[in-house]
Amino acid sequence: MVSQLNVRRTILIVEDEPINRKMLENIVKDSYDVIFATDGLKTIDVIRENSDVISLILLDLMMPDMDGYEVLEFMHNDKILKQIPVIVCTTERESEVRCFKLGAVDFISKPFSHPMVIRARIDRAIELREGRGLIHATQNDALTGLLTHDFFMEYSHFRDMHYATPGMDAIVFNVNRFHLINELQGRRAGDDVLIKIGDSIKHIARDRGGISGRGGADEFLLYIPSGSDYDELLKEIGRGLEDILNNSRVYLRMGIYRNVNTDISVEHRFDKARVACNSIRGNYNIQSAIYDEDMHDKEALNERLINDMARGIKERQFTVYYQPKYAIQGDRDSLYGAEALVRWEHPELGLLRPDKFVPLFEDNGLIHQLDHYVWDEVSKQVGEWMVNYDLKIPVSVNVSRVDIGAPNLEEEIFTTVQNNWISPGMLNLEITESAYTENSDQIINVVKSLRERGFAIEMDDFGTGYSSLNMITSLPIDILKLDMQFVKNIHEGNKDMKMVELMIDIARSLKVKVVAEGVETKEQYDLLKAAGCDVIQGFYFSMPCVPKEFEKLIEKENGELQREVEEALQ
Structure with missing residues (x-):
């Protein structure tokens, strides 16, 4: 070749x-x-x-x-x-x-x-x-006929050696939520989409004197001379995809590293294009992004955070904050539990919110180490509160998609609560709805095993994914958690409120509790209570707080309970 x-x-x-x-x-x-x-x-x-x-x-x-x-x-x-x-x-x-x-x-x-x-x-x-x-790379991808990742990188390297092209662009394409095509329309439909995209990529490379390849799954690679119209590239690739999926739209995203620096490896050039591509993941209004200095700075920061994570865990730089949850369907609002939220008190970068590092650790397979740290910290804290205040406060902790694939996950979490002398029922496990839709069979099996151990399972961000009603009825869950995006715009009789009421009705039919997050106003509180929502969390009651501040809420709750007992005895 x-x-x-x-x-x-x-x-x-x-x-x-x-x-x-x-x-x-x-x-x-x-x-x-x-x-x-x-x-x-x-x-x-x-x-x-x-x-x-x-x-x-x-x-x-x-x-x-x-x-x-x-x-x-x-x-x-x-x-x-x-x-x-x-x-x-x-x-x-x-x-x-x-x-x-x-x-x-x-x-x-x-x-x-x-x-x-x-x-x-x-x-x-x-x-x-x-x-x-x-020789160590298979030349062509069996499905699309494009060069495989390794062969593409080697081939691009040889092209640079022997062609005196003044400037080249490294481009990465992805399909937003490609897994849903397989879930909702079948794997054959997904394969048809990949084949069609592959054909378009090949034509583009041939017409512009470049090289095309498949990076794996739904990722495609294009190495072409600079100067192309990127919007036209997306249109060219998108032509005909709607017909394949019976008029359902395929949302492509594209990351471009323009006029590449040839002093860095081909792999690194496409890493930069991939950073640009990932920067617009999930944004359906923007289809392309160009790698720039801001992304370079973010890439450098991300690299530092990845390198600092192990030390951060060892030195206990990560602090768990507790977002209170209140049950609102009784005579009074009572402290029901909390959600654990992690912050990073970085010695040089200051206090970092989870959106700065959690998605990064998820993408790099490091989140399991941090999640395990949080599980252990929360278990210790819950045990202390039980001893000090004689009050059981269940706390919700995150279980990421990476965690689901960990060997012996059930035994790991169960051992964590046992070592801290609390029951599994004191640790609620949050799994996002999108995680269920991406690998439903595996997650359902893991979740069933966790429930058998005594853990309560929350479906987080309910309503933001694409679960079919049939699928929801088969999921082993105990709590549905409404995403804050639904809650923030609710008003009497508007569409958002009707959607919330529908989801609460679904929860009732499944006989599971409903938690609404992001509640900030009295109007939201009143509407949710009237609709039958069981539990709410948000700034209306309290911001996330450190353990010492949360303990004041526990003491207040104990005082209310004591007052109710005394009134009952009178």
């Missing part, structure tokens, strides 16, 4: 004899660009300066200052330079074994004869070298 690039490679001829240099140049100049060196020291400088473009070295052994053996040894000890194939040109047949041990790939005897044979051996050495870089 390398030969299909149809590009001129560069050969370094190392020869101090002018006649021999000219003979070798005449043999290869029709198909290769040629650079020269006349002694060993000069050779090292030339190789260092041109290592990214040299495809092969024709090396004389006998030279002034530094001989060919020393050049071979120098290259052999360098991880990058040792990859360049070297054909030794010499009259000394007895030196072959020594040269092979130092990394030479072939020999050409002096005086030079049979030019066609020499050319064939040079061609073959280059072909084998370039093939080695690709």
Whole structure:
């Protein structure tokens, strides 16, 4: 496949004899660009300066200052330079074994004869070298026919080596919520979408002199000369997708790293494009984003947070705040429980809210370590409150999609509560609705096991995902938690209120409690209470607070309970 690039490679001829240099140049100049060196020291400088473009070295052994053996040894000890194939040109047949041990790939005897044979051996050495870089990657994706991720990266690297293109763009495409296509329309429909996108990507690459590939799942890669109209690219890819899905729309998003820096690796260039692409994930109003300095700064910050996380856990820089929950359907509003919210008291960056690091840790597979830390901290705190105040306060903690895939998750959480001498019922486990829809079978099995252990399960952000009613009835849950986006706009008789009432009716039919979050006003409180909502949380009652502040609410609740007991005894 390398030969299909149809590009001129560069050969370094190392020869101090002018006649021999000219003979070798005449043999290869029709198909290769040629650079020269006349002694060993000069050779090292030339190789260092041109290592990214040299495809092969024709090396004389006998030279002034530094001989060919020393050049071979120098290259052999360098991880990058040792990859360049070297054909030794010499009259000394007895030196072959020594040269092979130092990394030479072939020999050409002096005086030079049979030019066609020499050319064939040079061609073959280059072909084998370039093939080695690709041999570990399967060339084409079985579904779309595009280059696979590894082959795409290697191929793009060779393209940069051999094409003098003034500027290139690295582009990453994704499909927003692609998993829902598989869930709602079937895997075949999802495959049809990927195939159609793949065909469009191939045409774009062919028309613009670029390279196309599939990064995996619903990610596509495009490496093309700068100057394309990005909106037109999206339109070109989107044409025909609606017909595939019976007029359902496919939402594409695109991240672009323009006029790439060729001093960084191809993989890193596409990492930057991916950062841009991910910056608009879930935003249906914006379909493309260009990597810029702000993203660079954010990328640098994210890298720092990732590197600092382990130390932060070890030094207990993460603090758990508690958002109070109040039951509102009795004669009075009573403290029902709390939701655990983590903050990072970074020693140099100050107090960081969870939106600054939780999504980052989720994307990088690190969230399980932080979640386990929070589970343990909450379990300890709940145990202390039970002892100090003789009051059971169940606290909700997050269980992320990453946690669901952890081996022995049920045993891990159960051991955590046991070690802190509390019952599983004191730790409510929150799982987002979108997590259920992404991998429903696995999550349902895990959740069933957790409920059997005694844990209560909350479906968080209910109403923001795409669960079918049939699916909801089969989910093992104890509490539905209404997303704050529904609550913030409710007014008497408006559409948002009707939607909230509908979701509360669904919860009643499932015989599960309803928690509304983000309640801030008296009007919201009154409407939710009238609609039959069981529990609310939000600034109407209290902001998230540290344990000492939350304990004041516990003491107040105990005082109310004591007063009720005394009144009952009178």
